[in-house]
Amino acid sequence: MGKNKVKVWFDEDVDILYISFGSGFSLHSEEVEDNVRLEYGEDGKVIGIEMSDISKKLAKPIARHLAEAMK
Numbered sequence: 001m002g003k004n005k006v007k008v009w010f011d012e013d014v015d016i017l018y019i020s021f022g023s024g025f026s027l028h029s030e031e032v033e034d035n036v037r038l039e040y041g042e043d044g045k046v047i048g049i050e051m052s053d054i055s056k057k058l059a060k061p062i063a064r065h066l067a068e069a070m071k
Contacts, residue, residue: 010054017054021047 007020012032024047028041035057051057 015053015055017051018022 005022009018009020010016011018022041024041026047027042028038029037029050031037035052035054037050038046038052038053042045
């Protein structure tokens with residue numbers, strides 16, 4: 001994967017969405033919000049975001065927008 005390529009994975013079995021901002025190994029991570037974890041590479045920059053329980057997080061906002069649109 002190139003240096004500036006963004007890649008997204010969804011693991012339905014564990015309900016996790018992962019967004020990668022490039023190659024490299026995660027040396028440190030921190031939970032910045034409930035079920036949202038940032039991963040940092042060796043240079044201290046964010047190399048990935050992991051969001052667990054993503055379907056629950058997305059379902060409510062999508063349902064709300066659909067309900068508003070259908071009025």
